[in-house]
Amino acid sequence: MSSDVIGSVLFTREQIEARAAEIGKQIEEDYKGKEIVLVGILRGAVMWMADVMKNINLDMEIDFMAVSSYEGKKSSGIVKIDKDLKCDIEGKDVIIVEDIVDSGVTLNYLVGYIATRGAASVKICSLLNKPANRKVDLDVAYIGFHVEDLFIVGYGLDFDQKYRNLPYITFLEE
Ligand code: IMP
Ligand code: MG
Numbered sequence: 001m002s003s004d005v006i007g008s009v010l011f012t013r014e015q016i017e018a019r020a021a022e023i024g025k026q027i028e029e030d031y032k033g034k035e036i037v038l039v040g041i042l043r044g045a046v047m048w049m050a051d052v053m054k055n056i057n058l059d060m061e062i063d064f065m066a067v068s069s070y071e072g073k074k075s076s077g078i079v080k081i082d083k084d085l086k087c088d089i090e091g092k093d094v095i096i097v098e099d100i101v102d103s104g105v106t107l108n109y110l111v112g113y114i115a116t117r118g119a120a121s122v123k124i125c126s127l128l129n130k131p132a133n134r135k136v137d138l139d140v141a142y143i144g145f146h147v148e149d150l151f152i153v154g155y156g157l158d159f160d161q162k163y164r165n166l167p168y169i170t171f172l173e174e
Contacts, residue, residue, distance in 0.1 A: 004159065005173040011145055013167045016127070016155060017051055019144045023125060024055020027095065027142065031058060034093045038125075039114065041106075042066040042083065043164065044099030047156040048127040048144065052097065063087045069106050079109040090118035095142075099156045100128040104138040111138075128152060128169070145169075 027036075036056075040049040042064050053062065066083035094114050101107055107124055114122045125142035132149035147169075153159050154166030 002162065004162075006153070006163075007150070007171040007173050009168045009170050010147065010152070011155075011169040013155075016048070016144065016169065020048065020051035021055045023142045023144065024052045027052070027125070028056045028058055031056075031093060031095075034058075034120075035091075036060045037087060037089050037092045037094050037119075038062045038097050039085065039089075039094055040064045040097045041099070041110070044156045044158065045097045045127070047164075048099060049097040052125060061087055061092075063089075065110070067106060067110065079106055081113075085117065089114065091120050093121045094119040094123070096122065096124050098124065098126045100130055100147075100152060101126045101134075101138065101140055102130045103133050103135040105135055107140075108136045108138055127155065128157075147171075 036058060038049065038053055038060060040046065040062065063085050065085060067079050068082055069079045096107065096110055098107060111122050123141040126140055127144040129140055129143045129146050130149060150171035151159065152169060152171050153163035154169045156164050158164045159172055
């Protein structure tokens with residue numbers, strides 16, 4: 001049994017789905033006539049990516065990458081690619097789909113990596129933005145919600161691999 005104490009609900013499933021619909025439609029408008037690839041960052045982005053992609057009525061591909069930088073609640077600051085892209089992104093417009101932007105180190109690295117693989121453009125679509133500990137300057141084009149400096153879990157986000165399945169966003173009490 002875990003001794004973690006779960007906080008109150010910050011965003012419900014309905015709120016998240018409604019926001020995903022708005023962002024999906026925005027992406028559809030912004031990328032009309034383009035060949036887009038959504039790159040989901042495993043594993044945190046899965047629920048959010050599923051919500052957003054079903055609201056984008058364009059021809060598109062999806063792919064996934066897995067990277068690691070976090071152990072427990074603290075970032076190591078080093079990004080390692082555990083699973084690389086399958087599809088060829090050369091000349092394509094890529095949208096990286098992520099669960100949360102915290103220090104920004106992971107996404108800053110990924111944006112650079114995807115650019116070196118020849119993408120025509122790279123933008124970020126993140127479920128959450130936690131600007132309190134930002135370490136690098138990063139442009140996040142599509143943001144679901146802003147959160148305070150809390151340790152967030154649920155809707156894909158984990159603490160030591162737990163709580164990803166919660167159908168809402170909450171946080172762990174200190
Ligand atoms: P960053 O490189 O510091 O921006 O961290 C990115 C990754 O850290 C995210 O993709 C998450 O996997 C993880 N992370 C950052 N903050 C939280 C949090 O509050 N809860 C769960 N995971 C987090
Ligand atoms: Mg993540």
